[in-house]
Amino acid sequence: MSTPRARSGTDEQGRGRELRRPPAPEPLPLEVIDNHTHLDVADSDDSADVEDLLAAAARAGVGRAVQIGCDLPAARxxxxxxxxxxxxxxGIALHPNEAPSLAEAGELDQAIEEIRSLAAHPRVRVxxxxxxxxxxxxxxxxxxxxxxFRRHIRLAHETGLALQIHDRDAHADVLRILREEGAPERTVFHCFSGDAAMARECSEAGYYLSFSGTVTFKNAGPLREAxxxxxxxxxLVETDAPFLTPTPYRGRxxxxxxxxxxVRSMAETLGADLEELCAxxxxATEDVYGPW
Structure with missing residues (x-):
């Protein structure tokens, strides 16, 4: 039985966090897919294992997910x-914050080769x-x-897999490097954080934009415009769990x-029918990742 790895009960600023899981919301009328979650990371005061978390998701109308491992232990x-x-x-890769320390230790080449080897698994699609x-x-x-980043883009091309991008305070350089390397046909901006102009640019380039719980935050007006x-x-929609919990449970x-x-917040922002948005x-998620 798979069990998440433990994590300390602090957010990224180090403040104490409420570790109880929020109550389940009303289920969706049609299935959607969580296209970015970290089931390997525990961030709760309960003992839920992966099977429990997947069962709870299915009851909410989230029957499938893409598990992302972004360092070597998580990828394995x-x-x-x-x-x-x-x-x-x-999905497996080396998170950008891993790269400097691996490079300094002379281990980046070896780490990328291990990602290449692990990516041969038929259910790795990212x-x-x-x-x-x-x-x-x-x-x-x-x-x-x-x-x-460049080497991961090349690896996506080599393997024919989708590419998921982490972009934090680096919009211009991310877009530039994608142009220089040639973006894979299926490129996803995970937890999209750009503005409306960037969203239009990405859409024109054919990129997929994945929205997380941040789109529900009170101060996220520019993200809703995007x-x-x-x-x-x-x-696309994602959790980035156990992080970025949507309102009204931000921080849990x-x-x-x-x-x-x-999804309900997205439907409200778009003025869209909820069932139509779910569909x-x-x-779009199946277009990116193929059949389960």
């Missing part, structure tokens, strides 16, 4: 869990999350992040069963 864990749970597909994160990276680490500007057939542990809160989200 991801490949193992895919054989246990047919509801899951997988190279990601990769990209750039300038929020924590000092200037000395930027070159290693950009080199790692949602309205995005191509309707290129929208996230999980796939809470996606109905995000569009599922269709």
């Amino acid at each position: 864990w991801t490949v193992g869990v895919l054989d246990e749970h047919p509801q899951l597909l997988g 190279i990601g999350e990769t990209g750039l994160d300038y929020f924590r990276t000092p200037p000395a680490g930027v070159a290693a992040q950009q080199e790692s 949602l309205r500007a995005a191509a309707p057939d290129r929208l 542990p996230n999980a796939s069963y809470l996606i109905p809160l995000t 569009r989200l599922t269709s």
Whole structure:
């Protein structure tokens, strides 16, 4: 039975967090897919294992998910869990924040080769999350992040897998490197954080934009404008669980069963019929990742 790895009860600023899981929301009328979750990371005061979390998600109308492993231990864990749970597909990569330390230790080449090997698993459908994160990276680490990103893009091309991008405070460089390397046909901006102009640019390039619980936050008006500007057939939804829990439970542990809160907020922002939006989200997700 697969069990998430433990994690301390602090958010990324180090403040104490409420570790009880929120109550289940009203289920969705049609299935949607969580296209980015980290089931390997525990962030709760309960003992729920992967089977429990997937069952809770199914009751909420979230019958399938894409498990993302973004360092070598998580990538290995991801490949193992895919054989246990047919509801899951997988994505593996080296998170951009991993790249500088691996490069400094002379281990980046070896780590990318292991990602390449693990990506041969038939249920791994994503190279990601990769990209750039300038929020924590000092200037000395930027070159290693950009080199790692380029090599992951090439790996996605080589394997024919989708690419999932992590982009934090690095919009211009992410878009530039995608142009220079040539974006894979199926490129997803995980937890999209750009503005409406960027959403239009990404849509024109054919990229998929995945929205998380951040779109529900009170201060996320520009992100909701980006949602309205995005191509309707290129929208995806995710949790990034156990992080980015939607309103009204921001700060508590996230999980796939809470996606109905995000989808209903998206439908309200778009003025869309809820069932129609669910169907569009599922269709786009299957276009990216293929059959389960």
